[in-house]
Amino acid sequence: MAPYESAKDTSEAADVRAGRRKAARYAVPIAVAGVAAATIGLVPALATSGDPDLPKVTAQELIEKIAASDTQQLSGNVKISTDLGLPSFGGMAGGFGGGGGADRGEGDGDEKGSAADPKSKLMELASGTHTLRVAADGPDKQKVSVLGDASEYSLIHNGDDVWAYDSASNEAYHAKDEGASPEKGDKHGKDVPKGLDGELPSTPKEFAEQALKAVDDTTSVEVDGTAQVAGRDAYRLVIKPKQDGSTVGRITVAVDEKTGTPLKFTLTPASGGAAVVDAGFTKVDFGKPSASTFDFTPPKGTKVTEADEQGERSRDFKGKDGKEFGEGDLNEPKVIGTGWSSIAELKLPGGKGLPTAGSGDVPQDAQKLLDSLGDQVNGDFGAGTVFSTRLINALVTDDGTVYVGAVTKDALVKAANEAH
Template sequence: METNDETRRETRRKASRYVVPVAVAGVAAATIGLVPALAASGDPDLPEITAQQLIEKIAASDTQTLSGTFKISTDLGLPSFAGLLDGVAGGAGGASSADPADRLTELVSGSHTLRVAADGPDRQKLTLLDGSDEYSLVHNGDDVWGYDSKSGEVFHEKAEGGPHGKPEKPVPSTPKELADEVLKAAGGTTSITVGDTAKVAGRDAYQLVIKPKQSGSTVESIRIAVDAANGTPLKFTLASTSGGKPVLDAGFTKVDFGRPDASTFDFKAPKGAKVTEGAAENEAGKPEDLAKGFMGPFADLEKGGAPNVIGEGWTTIAKLDTGAPAPKTEEAPKEAQGFLDALGDKVSGKFGSGTVFKTKLVNALMTDDGKVYVGAVTPDALVDAANAGK
């Protein structure tokens, strides 16, 4: 007779069969968690500058205050998420409609307009506009507030109350931080040049163009438009080798670097509004807990241990061993079957057979014997790695 531990292990193995396709979508979404937006074109006449000088200009910029409007357009090449999480995870268990863990995932697809204001590290406000409805996320000192005008619900959490005991950023990071992360990752596998000048939100800008030198990456190029006067990144565009619309095209349409009025960051819950406290919701099981559940087998592989890293730079591939066979679409929850069919392609080679779960940015190969190869590389690169038996 099976023990409780054995039953739990078997349940986890079965659940892990559906982790890869959902995790691929999650990893792809995570790569666009830092948001700028679209902007008007132009070709201002600016003094010549080298790539090194432009990088130094970005590093030297220290924009603490700004307000403005930006648009973000994302296209990961994913099928619709509609109904997927409800079918696979059983819903969010009554989570507040004002919880940022839910609302900011809307930025993963389509085009959105946002208003933003910042006054140093302790005051930020982001408002997501959706027709006549608005969703606002406000960080003011020790408090983080989310407000959904459509439902009238309010979410509140202490800024120091993150699950890891340290402050969490309540709003997406700035274009400068996004540029910093890209530049830190650049090395000998990367080409960095200065492209044409541009006009972004009415401001003159240089464009830093970053491209992989290696073949096999899904990234065609990254363009960062940099304010010619103060070095602040204003626009970010990530293009895929698959062509079509950029994976991310995001940047300011209007920007002011003056200090916003202090009242911008004031928030008081409307009378009668349902207020959900973040700590209480954590205990009940927040949406991010569901995400951790999806990613669990990657973080706690009892048999496979830590991932094996193959290659370097833009063509790095992580290899894992889940110890579970690849998922069969017909065995998945009904709501997830169409998603899995659209996301996966059957492949075969020296390694045997398996399924490639694909987006325009992150792809993963899961072999029928439970090995996983994942990276921002083409499906062919994943198959080659599996055939090499690395």
């Protein structure tokens, strides 16, 4: 179907931003978002079975419809695939220190991370196609399960407890959510791992609200016809950068006509080809899930790892300089540019570039891997390496400066030259 309206111009941007700010306040708080945070993926296109004939709406009205959608209860299946142009990380998670249970080095079990640690699952979900079963009942009860061929991985938030369970290894991970609900301040306990505190998106609605935060006068917003997703009639909201240099081509959000809930989110890169980001319901029910959905007791014989205990073990590992891993974090970034072509500039700890085999900091094989993943570039700033995906690119200079953004390699080099 033809678009209902043309792209919004600068004079209407304030209204769009107002709707966007409202939308950000009405997110279903998925406390187990960490399990799906890295599933920036694709189902090849909006799953449609015809274009339903719906009343015409403007982009502003549709954004306000998302904002007014106070969906607190739902259940269903979400299909997510990832096409960032990266190799599959399945089986490699342990090598990156992200957990992985039996895959993480030698020694007894107490020295290993838990196979149920959500951080290991983030790595596994960074590529390929995955099916998630999701459920939510307000801010204190959520569940996300990653369905495998013969196994299941689940994250369950129920009141003060956050559980993760990996049926393949029969391991569980437990953290306490001691904070208030979002209505009382959105504070979370120190035991809840980063990524389980609702800061990262896991549902089409949360992905959509992240995209709406970028809507300003550098953005085109329009309603581009209708679709049917998971058996429900929906409008298609299209968000596109107006600026050159962005790797983002367009974002399409399918918005449920009755509830205003985003049902599918697709991000297509400016380079064309398959989408980079797509998270969509294949089945959805807006009724109240059964209370038993959020109950969890570790099965008999399950190895249970407490979050605070694992944190203590991780602090036992130190680098050659005697510092704990994680010390000397990156400084606060400086933002170059505006809108979709924004680039973050920050400094690596110690003011040095990437470690090299010649310095003895990394093994020779690891050096070869780094060299194969990056492109060597030169400019007024000196020399550096650009690491690219189909969406995010990063330039690491030899003097330890990092330039990163959803922009092209040429845009990164230009920013580095101008900052020199």
